[in-house]
Amino acid sequence: MDHFDYRDGVLHAEDIPLSRIAEEIGTPVYVYSRATLERHAQVFAEALKDIPRKHIAFAIKCNPNLGVLRVLARQGYGADVVSGGELERALAAGMAPQDIVFSGVGKTRAELAQGLDRGIGQFNIEHEPEGVALADIAARKDMTAPAVLRVNPDVDAGTHAKISTGKAENKFGVGIDVAPEIFGRLAALPGLQMRGIALHIGSQLTSLDPLEAAFERVGRLVADLRAAGHSITHVDLGGGLGVPYRPDDNPPSPADYGAMVARVTKDWDVTLMFEPGRVIAGNTGVLLTEVLWVKPGATNPFVIVDAAMNDLARPALYDAYHDFVAVTPTGDKMTASIVGPVCETGDTFARDRVIDKVESGDLAVFRTAGAYGATMASTYNSRSLVPEVLVDGDRYITVADRIAAGTIMAAERVPDWID
Ligand code: LLP
Numbered sequence: 063m064d065h066f067d068y069r070d071g072v073l074h075a076e077d078i079p080l081s082r083i084a085e086e087i088g089t090p091v092y093v094y095s096r097a098t099l100e101r102h103a104q105v106f107a108e109a110l111k112d113i114p115r116k117h118i119a120f121a122i123k124c125n126p127n128l129g130v131l132r133v134l135a136r137q138g139y140g141a142d143v144v145s146g147g148e149l150e151r152a153l154a155a156g157m158a159p160q161d162i163v164f165s166g167v168g169k170t171r172a173e174l175a176q177g178l179d180r181g182i183g184q185f186n187i188e189h190e191p192e193g194v195a196l197a198d199i200a201a202r203k204d205m206t207a208p209a210v211l212r213v214n215p216d217v218d219a220g221t222h223a224k225i226s227t228g229k230a231e232n233k234f235g236v237g238i239d240v241a242p243e244i245f246g247r248l249a250a251l252p253g254l255q256m257r258g259i260a261l262h263i264g265s266q267l268t269s270l271d272p273l274e275a276a277f278e279r280v281g282r283l284v285a286d287l288r289a290a291g292h293s294i295t296h297v298d299l300g301g302g303l304g305v306p307y308r309p310d311d312n313p314p315s316p317a318d319y320g321a322m323v324a325r326v327t328k329d330w331d332v333t334l335m336f337e338p339g340r341v342i343a344g345n346t347g348v349l350l351t352e353v354l355w356v357k358p359g360a361t362n363p364f365v366i367v368d369a370a371m372n373d374l375a376r377p378a379l380y381d382a383y384h385d386f387v388a389v390t391p392t393g394d395k396m397t398a399s400i401v402g403p404v405c406e407t408g409d410t411f412a413r414d415r416v417i418d419k420v421e422s423g424d425l426a427v428f429r430t431a432g433a434y435g436a437t438m439a440s441t442y443n444s445r446s447l448v449p450e451v452l453v454d455g456d457r458y459i460t461v462a463d464r465i466a467a468g469t470i471m472a473a474e475r476v477p478d479w480i481d
Contacts, residue, residue, distance in 0.1 A: 064345045065095040073389045077456040089352040090369035092436045096454040098346040103137040109320030119163045121339030124433035129452045129461030131155030142337040146173040185209040186260040193248040201253035210258040213238045215276040219264030228263025262300025268313045277326045298335035305344040340433040347432025353424045370402025371409040372442040378408040388418035389425035
């Protein structure tokens with residue numbers, strides 16, 4: 063459910079017609095709905111009501127906009143961060159340091175020290191040398207780092223290969239078979255307080271089965287670690303719940319997920335941590351774009367829009383599907399390929415798809431663009447960095463400016479020794 067609806071034939075974000083945003087801010091532009099974001103945050107938290115001790119850390123990589131993060135901070139969400147930059151964003155948005163979890167497969171020593179200095183709540187250790195480095199840095203600072211060990215449970219998440227993270231061949235975590243010995247060695251180090259286990263098997267999961275299989279493996283590991291004398295107080299279950307991208311997609315609901323988690327973990331006696339991203343932010347945003355031209359093609363026409371792969375990379379990267387609808391549909395349909403202006407054939411949002419009939423000058427949106435949208439934007443082809451707008455009822459504000467190509471160029475220089 064979201065708050066992007068047609069009123070009097072015009073697509074609105076809450077009470078704001080998208081045509082007004084296009085006129086005042088220009089296109090392309092990401093538009094987020096605060097009410098949708100809050101609703102999703104509440105629905106996810108509500109789905110976990112049967113979990114006695116829990117902490118939800120929004121995976122801010124999927125939408126690190128400060129305005130978005132502030133809304134989630136107000137909902138009691140912490141942050142899952144994967145870089146020093148994300149850590150500073152979470153703090154700037156008002157998230158408490160102890161509510162921040164630091165994941166990421168390649169944290170630098172400087173980032174580990176930054177996390178300690180900022181007093182974050184948990185480090186998710188990816189492999190033994192990282193844990194040793196963290197222990198060393200913490201001990202020198204006379205500190206103790208709260209940490210969990212990320213395991214790779216070797217399950218097939220059944221998602222796109224580029225966003226699957228829990229197979230043995232993926233780069234994440236340590237093998238679950240070697241986890242007990244690594245955990246034991248790390249737990250013996252001064253400077254580290256090894257308190258549990260983390261896992262994350264992939265993103266856009268459309269079945270609960272791989273999650274359940276992975277959680278069961280982790281449950282057995284927790285029992286083994288306790289049998290070996292370790293105190294296990296925290297398990298971080300990661301994120302990964304999928305969202306509907308196509309009108310007829312039907313991924314498991316947060317309530318189904320919560321019920322499964324409650325059932326599988328009922329005897330674990332730990333604080334459970336969650337790192338949802340897409341399921342919170344995905345449906346809270348659209349990418350608003352203008353149709354530049356409709357050009358005849360060999361089979362079907364090309365609808366050339368002013369958004370491109372640099373603004374929304376998912377279709378080019380993962381062949382991802384984003385629904386495309388007109389802001390003021392006529393009711394007529396056309397079969398077309400939707401492409402952007404970038405000079406690559408990969409700059410294609412849809413091939414031979416039946417869409418609302420549009421013509422030059424019409425406005426349209428790509429839906430479900432609130433997660434992994436603006437955050438993955440670039441300035442490729444010296445295009446501007448796409449702006450972001452947050453709507454709240456009958457008001458809206460630009461929460462990220464359009465960064466003009468000229469501003470990027472101003473940060474470059476020509477060496478004076480080239481004549
Ligand atoms: N926790 C960890 C350790 C992660 O690596 C991720 C996502 C999440 C949580 C959040 O997963 P979510 O709940 O959003 O599925 N750019 C790709 C998705 C990359 C996901 C990376 N990790 C896409 O556009 O599909």
